[in-house]
Amino acid sequence: xxxxxxxxxxTHTQLQTKSKIFSGASTAxxxxxxxxxxxxxxxxxxxxxVLNKEAVKCAIKFGLAVNAEIAPRSVFARKNYFYPDLPKxxxxxxxxxPVVGKGSxxxxxxxxxxxxxxxxxxxxxxxxxxxxxDFEGMTGIDLNRAGTPLLEIVTxxxxxxxxxAVAYAKKLHELVQWIGICDGNMxxxxxxxxVNVSVRPxxxxxxxxxREIKNLNSFKFMQQAIEYETxxxxxxxxxxxxxxxxxxxxxxxxxxxxxxxxxxxxxxxRYFPDPDLLPLAITEQDISKVKAELPELPTAMKxxxxxxxxxxxxxxxxxxxxxxxxxxFSNLVTELLKSGIGTLKSSEYPTAEAYAGKLxxxxxxxxxxxxxxxxxxxxxxxxxxxxxxxxxxxxxxxNTISSKIAxxxxxxxxxxxxxxxxxIDKKGLKQVTDNGAIEAIVDEVLATNAAMVAEVKAxxxxxxxxLVGQVMKASKGKANPAQVNEILKKKLS
Amino acid sequence: xxxSSLKQLGAMLQAKQISSVEMxxxxxxxxxxxxxxxxxYITLDQDKSLAQAAAADARIAQGKAELLTGIPIxxxxxxxAKGWKTTCGSKMLANFTGPYDAGVIExxxxxxxxxxxxxxxxxxxxxxSNETSYFGGVKxxxxxxxxxxxxxxxxxxxxxxxLCAAATGTDTGGSIRQPASLCGFSGLKPTYGLVSRYxxxxxxxxxxxxxxxxxxxxxxxxxxxxxxxxxERDSTxxxxxxxxxxxxxxxxxxxxxxxxxxxxxxEGLDGSVGKVVQEAIAEYRKLGAEMVEISLxxxxxxxxxxxxxxxxxxxxxxxxxxxxxxxxxxxxxxxLMDMYCKSRAEGFGDEVKRRILIGTYVLSAGxxxxxxxxxxxxxxxxxxxxxxxxxxxxxxxxxxxxxxxxKAGEKADDPVSMYLQDxxxxxxxxxxxxxxxxxxxxATGSDGKALPVGLQVIGNYFDEARMLNxxxxxxxxxxxxxxxxxxxx
Numbered sequence: 015x016x017x018x019x020x021x022x023x024x025t026h027t028q029l030q031t032k033s034k035i036f037s038g039a040s041t042a043x044x045x046x047x048x049x050x051x052x053x054x055x056x057x058x059x060x061x062x063x064v065l066n067k068e069a070v071k072c073a074i075k076f077g078l079a080v081n082a083e084i085a086p087r088s089v090f091a092r093k094n095y096f097y098p099d100l101p102k103x104x105x106x107x108x109x110x111x112p113v114v115g116k117g118s119x120x121x122x123x124x125x126x127x128x129x130x131x132x133x134x135x136x137x138x139x140x141x142x143x144x145x146x147x148d149f150e151g152m153t154g155i156d157l158n159r160a161g162t163p164l165l166e167i168v169t170x171x172x173x174x175x176x177x178x179a180v181a182y183a184k185k186l187h188e189l190v191q192w193i194g195i196c197d198g199n200m201x202x203x204x205x206x207x208x209v210n211v212s213v214r215p216x217x218x219x220x221x222x223x224x225r226e227i228k229n230l231n232s233f234k235f236m237q238q239a240i241e242y243e244t245x246x247x248x249x250x251x252x253x254x255x256x257x258x259x260x261x262x263x264x265x266x267x268x269x270x271x272x273x274x275x276x277x278x279x280x281x282x283x284r285y286f287p288d289p290d291l292l293p294l295a296i297t298e299q300d301i302s303k304v305k306a307e308l309p310e311l312p313t314a315m316k317x318x319x320x321x322x323x324x325x326x327x328x329x330x331x332x333x334x335x336x337x338x339x340x341x342x343f344s345n346l347v348t349e350l351l352k353s354g355i356g357t358l359k360s361s362e363y364p365t366a367e368a369y370a371g372k373l374x375x376x377x378x379x380x381x382x383x384x385x386x387x388x389x390x391x392x393x394x395x396x397x398x399x400x401x402x403x404x405x406x407x408x409x410x411x412x413n414t415i416s417s418k419i420a421x422x423x424x425x426x427x428x429x430x431x432x433x434x435x436x437x438i439d440k441k442g443l444k445q446v447t448d449n450g451a452i453e454a455i456v457d458e459v460l461a462t463n464a465a466m467v468a469e470v471k472a473x474x475x476x477x478x479x480x481l482v483g484q485v486m487k488a489s490k491g492k493a494n495p496a497q498v499n500e501i502l503k504k505k506l507s
Numbered sequence: 508x509x510x511s512s513l514k515q516l517g518a519m520l521q522a523k524q525i526s527s528v529e530m531x532x533x534x535x536x537x538x539x540x541x542x543x544x545x546x547x548y549i550t551l552d553q554d555k556s557l558a559q560a561a562a563a564d565a566r567i568a569q570g571k572a573e574l575l576t577g578i579p580i581x582x583x584x585x586x587x588a589k590g591w592k593t594t595c596g597s598k599m600l601a602n603f604t605g606p607y608d609a610g611v612i613e614x615x616x617x618x619x620x621x622x623x624x625x626x627x628x629x630x631x632x633x634x635x636s637n638e639t640s641y642f643g644g645v646k647x648x649x650x651x652x653x654x655x656x657x658x659x660x661x662x663x664x665x666x667x668x669x670l671c672a673a674a675t676g677t678d679t680g681g682s683i684r685q686p687a688s689l690c691g692f693s694g695l696k697p698t699y700g701l702v703s704r705y706x707x708x709x710x711x712x713x714x715x716x717x718x719x720x721x722x723x724x725x726x727x728x729x730x731x732x733x734x735x736x737x738x739e740r741d742s743t744x745x746x747x748x749x750x751x752x753x754x755x756x757x758x759x760x761x762x763x764x765x766x767x768x769x770x771x772x773x774e775g776l777d778g779s780v781g782k783v784v785q786e787a788i789a790e791y792r793k794l795g796a797e798m799v800e801i802s803l804x805x806x807x808x809x810x811x812x813x814x815x816x817x818x819x820x821x822x823x824x825x826x827x828x829x830x831x832x833x834x835x836x837x838x839x840x841x842x843l844m845d846m847y848c849k850s851r852a853e854g855f856g857d858e859v860k861r862r863i864l865i866g867t868y869v870l871s872a873g874x875x876x877x878x879x880x881x882x883x884x885x886x887x888x889x890x891x892x893x894x895x896x897x898x899x900x901x902x903x904x905x906x907x908x909x910x911x912x913x914k915a916g917e918k919a920d921d922p923v924s925m926y927l928q929d930x931x932x933x934x935x936x937x938x939x940x941x942x943x944x945x946x947x948x949x950a951t952g953s954d955g956k957a958l959p960v961g962l963q964v965i966g967n968y969f970d971e972a973r974m975l976n977x978x979x980x981x982x983x984x985x986x987x988x989x990x991x992x993x994x995x996x
Contacts (some may be wrong), residue, residue, distance in 0.1 A: 053607055057827040059705040060587040060609055062741050093821050094870070096847055103826020155831065284870035286879060289713035289820055291742050378567065 015252075016216040019244045020177045020224075021209060022171035024412035025186060026164045027196040028140065028204040029072040035139050035163035036063030036106060047156035048461050055142075055160045057101035062290050065090075069163040070294065072195035073113045074304040076165060079193050080118025083330070084301055090137075090291045094284040098155050099142035107166075112296060113135035119169075121185045122331040123178050126440045130182050131170040133392025136321050137294075138164050165195070171210065171221065174233050176240035180233050183207055187233075192312055192337045200231045207231075211240055212257070213247045216492055221248070223257040227264055227271055230405055239264035243271045315340055323347065323362065332379055338394040339378070346374040355411045373407055381424055398427045407432035418491050419443050446493045449501070452485075453495060456501050459484045470506055478502070508533065509669040509996075510989060513578060513726045515674055520567055520577040527560040527567070527577030531621050534579045538624070538670050542993060544651065547664040547776060549584045550592045550625040558723075561622045565620050574729055574842050576619030579670035583627035583662050585632055586717075587706040588612045591766050595708045596628040596640040596658075599828045599835045609706020610738045611675060619735045619783035623671050627661025630856045631825065632710040634658050634684055635928040638919050639858040646915075647690060648992040650956050653912040656686030656928075662720050663690040667996045673721040673730055677712045678811055679709060681908075681932025684944035688961025691946045693978065693988060694720045695727050696893045698968050699743035699939035703738030706776035709824040711817035714936040723988050724945065724978035728752035730859075731971060747969075755972040756979045761795030763977065766900030768804040771931055771963075777910040779950035783960040784906045787947035787981070791904070794980055801896040801903065805889045810926055811933040812889065815882035816937075821859075822866025828854060861922065890938040893965075902977055903965040906931055907944040911958035931963055943965045945978045946987040 034041055037054035054061045077084040091109035099429035114135035121128050140162040145154035167186065173179045185392075187205055197204050207230045212222035227243060230236045242264075247257055260273040287293075312334040319330040333343045350370040363369035382403070386396060406423055407413050413439060415423060426437045438444055446452060460467055463484060469477035485498045508530070511519070519525050528589040535553055542548055556579070561907030563577035587593045587605040589612075608616065612698045615622065629639040637660025638644040644659040646670040647653040655664045657772050660734030661675030663686030678696035687694030695718045702717040709715060731752040738744045767788070772781060788798065832834035837849030855863070856966075869878035896903060908928055918925040935942035944961035951957050962981075966974040983986050 056835070058587070058606065058834055059593065059595065059708045060605065062705055064740060064742050094823050094826060096826065096829060098829075098831050098843065101827060101832060102825050102831060275896070282872050284823070284867065284872075284875075285825070286819060286870055286875070289711075289743075290709075 017213050017219070017248045017251075018174060018216045019176075020171045020212050020214060020221060021173035021175075021240065022224075023167075023169045023173070023179060023182060023210070024208040025167045025183070026140075026206045026208075027167065029069050029163040029165055029195055031066055031072070031115055031163055033066060034161035035066050035069045035137065039161065041162050043199075045158055047154065048158060051142075051160065055101070055157050057103075059352070063106060063288070065291060065294065066163060069137055070113070070296070071304055072294065073165055074301055075195055075308055076135055076167070076190065077114040077117065078301070078308055080117035080119045080190055082132055082135070083115035084296055085111060085113055085115060086296055087111065088113040088136075088294045088296075090288045090294065091285045091342070092288050093165070095281055097141070097156070099144045099160065101142065101157060101160055105139060105141065106288055106291070107138035108136035109461060111293075113296070114165075119182070119185070119189075122182045122328070123181045127327065128178065128181075130172045132463065133168040133170050134139035135165050135167045138166060140164050147505075159313055171212070171224075176237050177239055179209060180237050183236060188336050189312065193308060196424050198299045203231060203463055205231070207236060209236065209240060211243045211247065213244060213251065223259050225257065225260045225262050225271075225273070227262050228274075232266060235264055235266055238266075238269055239403070242269055246271065258442075265457055289406055310339070310394055312337075312340070319343075319371070322367055324368040325371055325375055329375045330381065333375060335392065336483040338392065342393055342396065342400050343374055343378055345400035346378070346404055346407075347371055347453055349401055350374060350407060353408050354406070357376055373411075377403060377407065379441070385428060393460065397430060398424070402427055402433055409434050413445055413494060414438065414449060415443055415445050416491065416495060419445065420453070443492065446489055447497060449497065452489070452493050452501055454495050455488050455506060456485055456498065460505060467506065478506070509537070509724070510991065513575065513672060513721070513722060513729050515692060516578050517572075518575050519570055520563075523567070527563040527579075527621060528553060528557055530577065530580050531556055531560040531623065531694060534623055534671060537668075538832070541670055542667050545646045545648060545664050545668055545670070546643050547626055547661045547668065547670055548624040548646055549594055549596070549640075552591065552624070553591065556621055556623055559600060559616075560753050561616060562818050563619045563621060566658055573618050575615070575733055577621060579621040579623040580615055580671045581626045581662055581665045581674035582612065582615070583659055583675050583677055583717075584628055585677050585708045586612050586675065586961045587708065588622065588625070591622070591625060593625065593708070594642070595632070596630040597854065597859070598627055598641040599851075601641060601835065603833055607706065608704030609735055610740065611707065614733050614736070615675075621891075621939075622654040622663045626665055628658070629658035630658065630859050630927065631684075631708070631821070632658040632677060632679055633713075633821070633858050633862055635681070635685055635925050636913070636915070636918065637661065637686075637777075638915065639856055640771070641856060644915055647912045648995055649910065649958055652914055653687070654788070654915050656689035656908070656912065657718060658682040659686050663687060663694075666690065666720050666722065667992060668691045669991065673719060673726055675717060675730075675734070677710075677715055677717045678721045678932075678942075679716075679817060679935065680936050681708050682716050683720055684942055684961065685908045685928055685964060686962075687782075687944040689912040689947075689959065689985070691724055691959025691961075691990065691992075693724055693943070693945045694718065694806065695731070695943040695971065695974070696935065696941060697731065697735065697971055698745075698941045700743050701735045701941075701969070702742045702970070703736070703744050705738050705740040705744075708822075711820040712824060713820060714813075714817060716936070723982055724943075725753070725756060725982075727744045727943075728756060728975045730806070730971075731975070750972060752972050752975055755976040757903060757979075758976045760791070760977065760980050763791075763794075763796040763902065764799055764900040766799050766801035766896050766903040768772050768801050768803040768806065768896070768905055770903030774931060775909050775927070776906055777950070779952070780906055780908070780910060780960050783948040783950050784904075784962055788904060789952055790885075790981060790985065794984065799900050803884065803889075803892040803896060803934065805892050806930070806934055808885050809889055809937055810930060812882045812900065812927070812937060813933045814926060815878045816886065818862040818866030818868070819870050819879050819979065822863045822870065825855075825859070827861045830854070845888060853930075858922070886937050889934050892940045893967075895933075897967045901907070902970070902973065904961050905965075907961035907963040908932070911950050911960060918958070921970045935965055940968060941971050941974060943974050943978060945981065946990070948984075948987055959990075
């Protein structure tokens with residue numbers, strides 16, 4: 015039987031506010047335990063929550079970014095349960111009426127675009143941390159994190175492979191950073207995913223029983239966990255077993271998922287509206303105010319890139335993967351166009367923009383990305399600025415150097431040796447375009463390669479290329495290849 | 508001195524006829540004599556109080572005194588006060604010292620009032636007789652075999668026995684008004700949101716409201732001027748302009764339309780209490796008020812609704828007392844769950860446990876719609892009853908409590924009969940309206956003892972100034988509020 019996996023995600027994004035969602039305590043990561051736990055964080059008798067307006071703004075930003083309904087009235091509810099790192103004995107969350115309603119989100123999987131539906135996103139507070147390792151026979155409680163604002167983003171079960179789920183998570187991860195609501199630091203737990211996985215016979219429209227993989231904090235683990243879980247569920251069903259709804263954890267050491275100890279009874283959280291907080295009212299005005307502060311969103315920018323620079327969907331998607339990447343690309347293209355570069359080769363491209371765009375995209379996704387990957391760096395840490403790179407591309411376009419020499423100059427720029435022009439000068443890499451000088455080299459090569467000349471005359475195309483190569487080599491790569499071709503052809507005809 | 512008004516006490520202090528330290532010592536002398544029997548206070552700290560009194564004297568000397576500067580005020584032990592033991596009447600918090608000041612405490616401190624001590628109360632404010640306090644019952648100064656009412660029973664007894672100049676209380680279902688009625692003084696529960704709940708230990712958050720307990724409406728007006736005001740630390744606090752509650756005190760009452768809800772004079776009201784209330788109403792007629800019969804048809808639903816909503820909120824509010832960070836923790840336990848269970852089993856009394864159980868039940872999956880949600884709907888109907896009524900009248904009057912003070916132990920094992928004590932007061936909390944009780948005379952019980960009876964005055968939202976005016980006018984022509992129990996002098 016052919017199986018289909020069905021995946022939905024719940025992502026906890028820690029919002030980048032200075033203070034906690036219901037108190038003035040700092041949210042900075044890494045402080046000594048319990049030094050950022052004010053009277054509200056530790057739930058002293060008599061304290062009350064006061065909603066942080068910045069957290070609401072973050073939720074509105076997200077709602078706008080995924081084209082979602084933003085509730086004019088949403089309600090904070092108490093989720094009641096006992097745990098030592100939950101100081102009030104309840105978590106303030108949103109239950110029946112979340113701040114962000116239905117929305118949608120387009121992801122790129124290979125060459126394909128896919129729409130993932132967002133079910134809802136709601137504001138809530140994080141719990142503290144239980145430290146099990148540090149005290150013999152006891153558990154330590156650190157309430158620094160208690161009350162940190164979270165936006166929990168829930169999708170419909172729209173993904174059909176681990177690759178799609180990871181593509182969604184990555185895209186979401188970029189988006190929340192793009193709109194400035196989350197620092198995206200997965201190591202510190204700022205972006206944590208719970209993945210619901212079920213399988214069903216292909217073609218069936220009934221959902222299988224799902225198991226929830228909790229707290230995945232890397233895309234690699236997410237991929238592995240979903241793949242393992244999918245295999246396990248299919249094998250279990252094929253062996254005649256049944257899947258029971260469960261919460262599972264992924265063990266990166268074994269690469270396996272395992273069900274958490276199942277509780278004898280399901281938790282009844284006894285949700286009810288928190289009487290300490292008024293319903294959250296959001297007006298059209300509030301929304302337009304936030305809208306005005308929102309940067310151009312990646313989806314809009316992607317479309318614009320496709321139109322303005324005649325880029326493929328794939329290229330445009332890659333170039334809008336992060337704001338730093340998009341900024342780099344935009345700066346590079348602007349710089350190229352400013353120098354009038356596009357007009358030189360416009361016959362090959364419909365517009366100057368298309369030429370500049372393609373050139374910039376090729377370099378960014380080619381040499382720059384390769385180098386960054388090699389050194390495990392982000393585009394924001396790229397040692398060659400857009401301006402510097404533009405200097406190099408200009409010299410390729412105006413035939414000062416060949417593409418081959420460009421590589422050498424690029425490496426030198428990467429190593430911090432300066433701007434393209436000064437490197438070309440210093441190393442004497444300027445392309446030879448003087449016909450006389452090239453002819454002299456050609457004559458010399460023809461004289462010393464009689465056998466190859468004979469082959470060319472016998473009609474062997476390959477030998478011609480060999481001669482070009484010899485000329486280039488003799489010129490140390492500096493001869494203009496087009497001119498070399500032309501002169502060689504003339505001499506051999 | 509002990510029967511002087513706050514205004515008179517303030518004048519004495521500012522004229523330097525007496526210092527705040529002397530005045531405070533005077534009250535401590537009385538407390539030393541009376542409190543061992545009455546048990547109105549849980550915590551007294553003379554050093555702290557006298558230090559505040561000395562600071563008040565310095566302030567008076569500098570000419571920077573406000574009306575309450577130097578006056579000793581008793582604080583219900585529900586308000587967290589920095590450096591003060593704050594127990595909320597519970598074993599759970601018997602070892603808890605406040606690390607910060609409640610909004611109400613801050614305001615009295617800023618006014619220069621002296622915190623005379625923390626008063627006894629029903630555990631977590633759950634009770635109508637003060638008998639659920641971990642620190643023992645409080646005796647009604649009018650008859651020490653009787654209860655003072657609750658939950659603000661300690662503050663009530665302290666005001667009635669003149670063991671403070673005035674006191675604070677909190678009222679979730681009648682906890683200021685019912686003890687004021689049973690102990691023969693004036694108590695006011697303001698409109699929900701007028702007084703900050705920050706630092707007031709929560710019982711039922713959507714109903715809890717702090718207010719003054721004092722010898723007269725004029726005193727309460729002065730207290731209200733200190734207590735009310737926006738507090739950004741309480742999201743349910745109302746951001747509105749500050750009022751001076753003394754301004755309207757002397758307005759004439761002619762033309763005042765008083766609504767008398769027929770449901771408040773029906774079955775269940777003790778005849779002798781009803782008679783006193785009718786006499787008070789007659790007095791108001793003489794003052795020029797016009798009586799209108801009104802109906803609050805959902806009155807009988809207020810108690811069931813309250814006993815769904817208040818326990819629901821309480822069950823969640825009291826979850827923080829888990830023995831992990833502060834408060835009582837069992838000495839021995841086998842694991843986390845055992846620690847929770849034992850700490851809470853030992854730390855909470857029966858009434859608190861009863862309400863946690865009720866609250867947990869009504870919020871549980873499968874019962875939520877039938878109980879909690881239904882109760883919220885009826886709560887709206889009850890509020891609508893008042894909205895309709897206030898179209899016909901300016902103010903509502905009736906009894907505060909169905910009977911006079913009952914004997915200690917009489918209702919302790921009969922929770923439903925105890926809950927019925929609040930039949931006339933609870934709807935006011937559910938609607939968020941202001942309610943007040945003022946002394947209206949005495950009713951003689953079966954044993955021949957004359958016991959105080961309170962008249963309840965219910966106002967529209969933010970109509971406290973008018974209510975105080977209505978009470979003050981009555982207190983200008985009657986002397987019930989100046990009467991003191993025997994044996995306290």
